[in-house]
Amino acid sequence: MERIYIGMGSNLAAPEQQLRCAIDALAKLPETTLGGVSAFYQSDSLLPGQPRYTNAVAALDSTLAPLELLDALQAIENEQGRERLERWGPRTLDLDILLFGDRLIDEPRLKVPHYQIHLRAFVLYPLAELAPASLQLADGRLLSDLLTTCPFVGLERLTTA
Template sequence: MAVAYLGLGSNLGNRRENLDSAVRRLDEQSEISVTERSSLYETEPYGKTDQPDFINMCVEVETRISPLELLENVLAIEHELGRVRKEVWGPRTIDIDILLYEDLELSLDDLSIPHTEMHKRAFVLDPLAEIAGGRIHPGFGKTVQTLKEELEAGEKNV
């Protein structure tokens, strides 16, 4: 079984129910098991700021499927929950990002692992550090907790 970490966010509709539904649907997949779940974090929008606040969280999953198959699963769940991709950083019922997958480093057109922007986003690092603070970011060789502390201190990561 591979261990992966996913970041989830919602800022449209019933945000908490959207997140709960996404986690439930992940866990209902035969090849995915949600093993840890962070607290919920209310955050201001990132990038495009003229939209409602988000609720963000992270989950740890164990899976038997590849990163690309996991991506297909999360995209299907987003679609089932009404995700419409109209604009970059726009409002959404649900967003599910693969943040880490084991110690894998992968760069494809549709998928980058580790997530390329996670070290710059408190709304990712705060919930991720809660459930995986000691996990090493394979690109930086630093723990998630260290990346969080560096971001809070205003230090620039590569």
């Protein structure tokens, strides 16, 4: 089993409910156990004119291979109405593999650690609820260092999942 962290986000069609449905779906994945879920956070979209996002992070323990998990996550997104019309467009659900054990993955379909993890307070702060600050990413960066360079700005902590 490997510990895997999944970033979750939604800004369409009842975002908090979308995340709750995604959590239920993650808990049902084969060869996988849901290890925890952060509180929900709300933040502005990275692009102007879009609704605010609701985000969280889930911890999974799984024996699934990285691309198997990616396929399963995309199936969950599709089941919840995800339309891939534009890269940064609004979405019912976005599930990203942030960390996959201590693996450094550089595949055409999957980059782990997530390539912009260091810039996203809406990912780092929920992640810090589940992972120790001493967590070292596969690329050598420490979660504690990422937190100090990415301030808790523009985030609103909502509820526990």
